Amino acid sequence: MGTNDRKKIRNDIILAVVLLAVAAAAMLFWHFGKVEGDFAVVLIDGVETARYALDTDTEVVIHTDNAGENTLVIAGGKAYVGAANCPDLVCAGHRAISRVGETIVCLPHKLVIKITAASDAGGVDMAA
Amino acid sequence: MMRKMRFAALLLALLLFCSMVACKKQSGKTKYSAYYFDYFDTVTTVVGYADSKDEFDRVCASITAQLEEYHRLYTIYNRYEGLNNLYTVNETEDGVHNVVQVDEKIMDLLLYAKEIYTLTGGRTNIAMGSVLSIWHEYREAGMHDPAGAELPPMDALRAAAEHTDIEQMILDTENNTVFLADPEMRLDVGAIAKGYAVEMVAQQLTADGIEGYILNVGGNVRAIGTADGDEPWSVGIENPDTEDTETPYIAYLHLSDAAVVTSGSYQRYYVVDGKNYHHIIDPETLLPGEKYLAVSVLCRDSALGDALSTALFLMDWEEGRALVEFTPNVEAMWTLPGGEQKYSSGFEAYTFAMEK
Numbered sequence: 372m373g374t375n376d377r378k379k380i381r382n383d384i385i386l387a388v389v390l391l392a393v394a395a396a397a398m399l400f401w402h403f404g405k406v407e408g409d410f411a412v413v414l415i416d417g418v419e420t421a422r423y424a425l426d427t428d429t430e431v432v433i434h435t436d437n438a439g440e441n442t443l444v445i446a447g448g449k450a451y452v453g454a455a456n457c458p459d460l461v462c463a464g465h466r467a468i469s470r471v472g473e474t475i476v477c478l479p480h481k482l483v484i485k486i487t488a489a490s491d492a493g494g495v496d497m498a499a
Numbered sequence: 500m501m502r503k504m505r506f507a508a509l510l511l512a513l514l515l516f517c518s519m520v521a522c523k524k525q526s527g528k529t530k531y532s533a534y535y536f537d538y539f540d541t542v543t544t545v546v547g548y549a550d551s552k553d554e555f556d557r558v559c560a561s562i563t564a565q566l567e568e569y570h571r572l573y574t575i576y577n578r579y580e581g582l583n584n585l586y587t588v589n590e591t592e593d594g595v596h597n598v599v600q601v602d603e604k605i606m607d608l609l610l611y612a613k614e615i616y617t618l619t620g621g622r623t624n625i626a627m628g629s630v631l632s633i634w635h636e637y638r639e640a641g642m643h644d645p646a647g648a649e650l651p652p653m654d655a656l657r658a659a660a661e662h663t664d665i666e667q668m669i670l671d672t673e674n675n676t677v678f679l680a681d682p683e684m685r686l687d688v689g690a691i692a693k694g695y696a697v698e699m700v701a702q703q704l705t706a707d708g709i710e711g712y713i714l715n716v717g718g719n720v721r722a723i724g725t726a727d728g729d730e731p732w733s734v735g736i737e738n739p740d741t742e743d744t745e746t747p748y749i750a751y752l753h754l755s756d757a758a759v760v761t762s763g764s765y766q767r768y769y770v771v772d773g774k775n776y777h778h779i780i781d782p783e784t785l786l787p788g789e790k791y792l793a794v795s796v797l798c799r800d801s802a803l804g805d806a807l808s809t810a811l812f813l814m815d816w817e818e819g820r821a822l823v824e825f826t827p828n829v830e831a832m833w834t835l836p837g838g839e840q841k842y843s844s845g846f847e848a849y850t851f852a853m854e855k
């Protein structure tokens with residue numbers, strides 16, 4: 372076997388490895404989709420009332436039934452509840468969220484803030 | 500010769516590439532989700548793949564009608580006109596309980612609760628109602644008036660704990676009646692009812708030929724079938740350490756036709772003198788369990804998952820691990836107060852890594 376053939380075989384192996392790597396990466400992408408989300412969606416008693424782009428810093432007071440108030444803060448691509456007048460303050464204690472499928476729930480105010488992406492694939496299907 | 504081989508190898512590699520990319524089955528269905536706040540004093544999430552929003556809404560209507568029925572039967576906080584529920588079972592008249600005729604769905608839950616009591620060595624005990632109602636009262640008061648928040652007096656808890664013998668719950672399966680023989684005794688099915696109801700709903704959906712849905716009722720997650728095509732569902736288990744802002748999930752799980760139930764100290768609690776007191780009360784100490792931040796149980800049946808997650812939360816790790824390894828098709832993950840995770844022998848087979 373000549374040096375040329377050996378080189379060819381080596382090149383073929385490299386080609387095969389590259390193809391496999393590309394296929395694996397493509398599979399991973401198809402499988403998980405996008406992890407970082409695009410929007411924070413506000414749902415009151417299950418109904419979407421607003422959505423805010425995560426790439427624009429903002430601060431907005433969400434009004435729910437019975438004079439409920441939760442301040443949604445979007446900063447640095449993440450969303451969190453800066454202040455609230457609910458009794459348990461679980462929502463205000465929740466870490467900032469930015470990945471598809473992450474949610475902050477305020478049970479007393481029947482409020483859900485969830486992260487979604489422009490395309491619906493990606494992230495987790497359920498946070499628990 | 501070499502050239503032919505080279506061509507063949509290239510073709511083979513391309514074929515492999517295409518088949519790997521195409522291996523995800525595309526069903527053409529759309530993913531929908533819905534949230535409800537009306538059942539079991541918690542949030543219910545439904546995620547499902549359906550051909551249309553109408554189809555998804557019809558399935559949700561079936562799910563919520565069922566949850567509504569279980570909620571009304573199992574609640575201890577509300578009476579409903581013309582319905583005997585657990586509120587009715589707990590009621591007393593002239594200082595004693597009545598013999599109460601109940602729906603089959605109540606009888607089945609109470610029979611299951613007795614099995615669970617035995618399996619968990621009494622850790623999951625629905626006859627703890629008298630103790631839990633004291634904690635409930637102090638927690639509600641403390642949440643609405645944080646400055647005046649107090650712990651329940653220990654002598655009141657100890658007095659109530661005298662009336663938690665599950666053998667005093669007399670079940671007559673011939674006549675479908677329940678009678679609490681100890682007049683001071685109260686039932687509280689909070690540790691098992693959500694998981695049980697979710698399991699019953701899931702089995703009904705399966706019987707109706709519905710799949711491609713995943714339910715979450717206050718941490719009781721149950722997948723019905725797979726997600727889109729033949730893909731498993733991806734479930735993120737939330738990091739119970741709320742101070743840790745970098746790590747949203749402590750585990751990512753792949754589930755199909757299975758349940759994962761988490762009991763944690765971080766969802767329902769109140770604060771007294773700067774310390775958190777949560778809702779999972781140890782029958783031995785009559786205080787909130789402090790061994791873990793959270794315990795997640797992975798199994799086929801969300802009723803078993805719910806009951807075991809409460810029990811494991813209150814058990815030493817060696818004892819809990821032995822119970823998990825002894826019970827078929829059950830896996831668990833424990834999160835210790837420092838944030839460290841422990842796993843049963845088969846748990847990690849269901850986890851996957853999420854890219855950053």
